Amino acid sequence: MKESRHGKPLLVVLTGGIASGKTAVSDQLAGKGVPVIDTDRIAREVVTPDSPGLQAVVKAFGPAVLDDNGNLDRAALRQEVFDDDSARRRLEAILHPLIESEARRRIDQHDNDAYVLLVVPLLIETGLFADADRVVVVDVPASTQIERLMARDDITREQAERMLAAQTDRQQRLAAATDVIENDGSLEQLRQRVDRLHEHLLALSSRRRNRSTRNP
Template sequence: MSTAFSLGLTGGIGSGKTTVANIFAKLGATIIDTDEIAHQLTAPGGKAIPQILAEFGADSINADGAMNRVTMRERVFTDITQKQKLEQILHPLIRQETELAASKADGDYTIFVVPLLVESGNWKNRVSRVLVVDCDENTQIQRVISRNGLTETQVRAIMQAQASRQQRLAAADDVIVNEGDISSIQTKINQLHQNYRRLAGLISARNG
């Protein structure tokens, strides 16, 4: 059953957004991940590829037809103009695909996973509540180093380009502190899920 209630889920790199979203999905929420949509748009045959090729040239595209992430990452991190050009291509397409996915959602409620929710400036007005997955910055760094093989300097550069931990927490309606193992956050997620179902009108407060 699709409802008007929706949630924006965000957090810094390495905070565990995907882990949290997957648990909510198992409980019955529909998950729409804007990062996944962006990857689809920039995969071989993706809708963004012709525009990226036209704007950035042949070296922006890999031999397989996907966007060259290494080249484009270097460009957007060192040149704000290049970053804005890429965003002007991707953001309208991401929004279009996100709205299409939301129109087909059939879960108890919809969770939009948006890594740059705070930075975007408009997502907070498009969802009913904002859930932030939070953890210590050193934990973020170690997770990303282990997961992606980046150096600490590279991870810190990515974090620097994102909203600060304090800015995310200030924007939050709800917070999950993801510092331990899965079991340490399962109870919190279960509680939030029941609250979100109430807010979505699926169960009464008395029977929650």
């Protein structure tokens, strides 16, 4: 990770496997006034009807990826890139720069905050935001993810296992982490762990701003 400019808020990336509890963590921090930027939401926004992003996707994959109302048919697009690495790379080459550009525009709106939380579920897979100051991984055992997925999406164990297999290995995520939130207990335990993380990030931000003040 590259060191951020002095005086700027910490850029904190939150990631984790599917059904790990990223939303619970980001919601709690948002409740404390931390600005939260979710790249999944941005990914949907950059392909709204008539947007340059959607036009580029249609140019690359054809009008079959649109539904009858001119919206992106995500199921059809997934079918286009499923098990096709070259198609997936073409899609990423279109979307990732748009997502990163919009995310950074929003980050720049929060210069007076201690830190900005950027939610990037596929951080390891995409390689984006390598300049983050901290990488927070929400971690749970695979068995817990499977149980949560089965309950949340009403799917079979086999389907849940396939969804996990399609993501980055748990150990790869942990290897990239500067901070880990274990989410294998109760909601109260999670709340306490997030509180401790928040205080830690505030302290880091304060120290960096103090260094910047002493060394303008």
